[in-house]
Amino acid sequence: MMRSLCQSLAAIVVALSGATAGAAQSETVLVFAAASAAPAIRAIADPFTARTGISVTVSGAATSTLAQQIVRGAPAQLVLTAHPRWMTHLSDSRAIDATRRTTLLGNELVLIAPLDGATTLEPSFGFALEAALGRDGRLAIGDPTHVPAGIYARQALTTLGVWASVADRLAPAGNVVAAVTFVARGESPLGIAYRTDAALSDGVRVVGLFPASSHDPVRYDLAPVSANMTPAADAFLNHLRSDAARTVFERYGFRVMAAS
Amino acid sequence: MLSPLEIEIITLSLRVSFWAVLIGLPLAIGAAWLLARTTFPGKVLVDGILHLPLVVPPVIVGYALLVLFGRQGAIGSILYDAFGVSFAFNWKGAALASGVMAFPLMVRAVRLSIEAIDQRLETAARTLGANRVRVFATITLPLALPGVLSGAVLAFARSLGEFGATITFVSNIPGETRTLPLAIFNLTQVPGSEAAIGRLVLISIAIALAALILSEVLSRRIGARIRGTPT
Numbered sequence A: 001m002m003r004s005l006c007q008s009l010a011a012i013v014v015a016l017s018g019a020t021a022g023a024a025q026s027e028t029v030l031v032f033a034a035a036s037a038a039p040a041i042r043a044i045a046d047p048f049t050a051r052t053g054i055s056v057t058v059s060g061a062a063t064s065t066l067a068q069q070i071v072r073g074a075p076a077q078l079v080l081t082a083h084p085r086w087m088t089h090l091s092d093s094r095a096i097d098a099t100r101r102t103t104l105l106g107n108e109l110v111l112i113a114p115l116d117g118a119t120t121l122e123p124s125f126g127f128a129l130e131a132a133l134g135r136d137g138r139l140a141i142g143d144p145t146h147v148p149a150g151i152y153a154r155q156a157l158t159t160l161g162v163w164a165s166v167a168d169r170l171a172p173a174g175n176v177v178a179a180v181t182f183v184a185r186g187e188s189p190l191g192i193a194y195r196t197d198a199a200l201s202d203g204v205r206v207v208g209l210f211p212a213s214s215h216d217p218v219r220y221d222l223a224p225v226s227a228n229m230t231p232a233a234d235a236f237l238n239h240l241r242s243d244a245a246r247t248v249f250e251r252y253g254f255r256v257m258a259a260s
Numbered sequence B: 001m002l003s004p005l006e007i008e009i010i011t012l013s014l015r016v017s018f019w020a021v022l023i024g025l026p027l028a029i030g031a032a033w034l035l036a037r038t039t040f041p042g043k044v045l046v047d048g049i050l051h052l053p054l055v056v057p058p059v060i061v062g063y064a065l066l067v068l069f070g071r072q073g074a075i076g077s078i079l080y081d082a083f084g085v086s087f088a089f090n091w092k093g094a095a096l097a098s099g100v101m102a103f104p105l106m107v108r109a110v111r112l113s114i115e116a117i118d119q120r121l122e123t124a125a126r127t128l129g130a131n132r133v134r135v136f137a138t139i140t141l142p143l144a145l146p147g148v149l150s151g152a153v154l155a156f157a158r159s160l161g162e163f164g165a166t167i168t169f170v171s172n173i174p175g176e177t178r179t180l181p182l183a184i185f186n187l188t189q190v191p192g193s194e195a196a197i198g199r200l201v202l203i204s205i206a207i208a209l210a211a212l213i214l215s216e217v218l219s220r221r222i223g224a225r226i227r228g229t230p231t
Helices: A002-025 A038-052 A063-071 A084-092 A148-159 A176-184 A195-200 A231-240 A243-251 B004-037 B043-055 B058-069 B076-083 B091-115 B119-127 B132-143 B145-161 B164-170 B180-188 B194-227
Strands: A028-034 A055-061 A078-081 A102-107 A109-114 A139-142 A170-173 A190-194 A204-209 A218-224
Touching (some): A028 A038, A028 A231, A038 A055, A038 A231, A038 A243, A055 A063, A063 A084, A078 A084, A078 A231, A084 A148, A109 A148, A109 A176, A109 A195, A139 A148, A176 A195, A176 A204, A190 A204, A195 A204, B004 B091, B004 B194, B058 B076, B058 B091, B091 B145, B132 B145, B145 B194, B164 B180, B180 B194
Parallel strands (some): A028 A078, A139 A190
Antiparallel strands (some): A078 A218, A109 A190, A109 A204
């Protein structure tokens, strides 16, 4: 009885350790991608894996979260950030190979509302954002202290002169996709996200586009994480800059900045 | 010594935990009494459901609260339309999340305490003419007080540390739902915050330690009183 129990335990230990060892041995690329870009990267990865046998794992989260994890030694090979500030932080921390940093994508900032609402509001100087939130509604945005979409949003609202009126009416989310979810669920009457996020969600509609002049251009930078690079990761890095990838990015609504 | 922001975070955390325990404790005592002293069909199932927050991932509790008590939620929309009460994105929602997560801890502690009471004391009171309510108020509850107290302290500490259900349900709003753990989490996302994080960590430890010491002192006094020895 005791012996069989020990044998079962040993078998479980072997199985579990074997699983992780096996994963490490096969060709896997771990990509840390800004939450807004993760779905497109996944769509690009699938045919790439089918063609090359290199499996790609995409971890999508707020750029800030990913950058902090990479600085602390996360085993990602590639990182795609939604705000140059964070890529510069990675560069300053010597985590990435700065010579191979490129700007890959561009995006736009939009005001979103739940699908069933009737709000019409065009982001412009002094627009009636606070009134549109109603008595106690909150504006869902990426947390402006660190999430790129929130940083852009704060900048845009400041330029348009309405930040002070809504600064205590925010529902800050840990990443931009979470902010979209708040709006899609109807918990927030309005939110700010990228155009690509709004297009991916069934529950929200675009109320208006923020003027490009109201905030820094939304730029996604791609770079290899120096300590973790492998030939397989290099292959996927190149693939992300290929025409095939460009087609997918454009289908998702991104502007592709770098070409092969 | 403490910055205004730190005081805001601490006050909010204490307020959220205080209300979570204050509202949760009477309900937990009731549930504990039912489980300890009565039998009814489906008791095992009720027991299991009450303990769910202890075993399911907190993010699931938070999501369930969002679906049920959000502005558009099944219960939340009724509460809002009928009473104007809303749990969405405010500290009451944070207290609700903390209370739900801490509820099983309170029930367990109180229940164990009630089960340890010699039932003959309660029976004797009944034979002397006391009704169930009076027996509960004058015999059961006073004798279960150490369990009530330790359950309350445990729940208070759990509420101070509540993270997953809170951030899922009511987001991370400064001054409204950004309690100590959420504030620490937020700072971990911002480079160069190590000193600020360290301060909040020390504050958290100090509060938790103070709560534990207070409960130890109180339970000794109560224990001594129940045994009839002078304090």
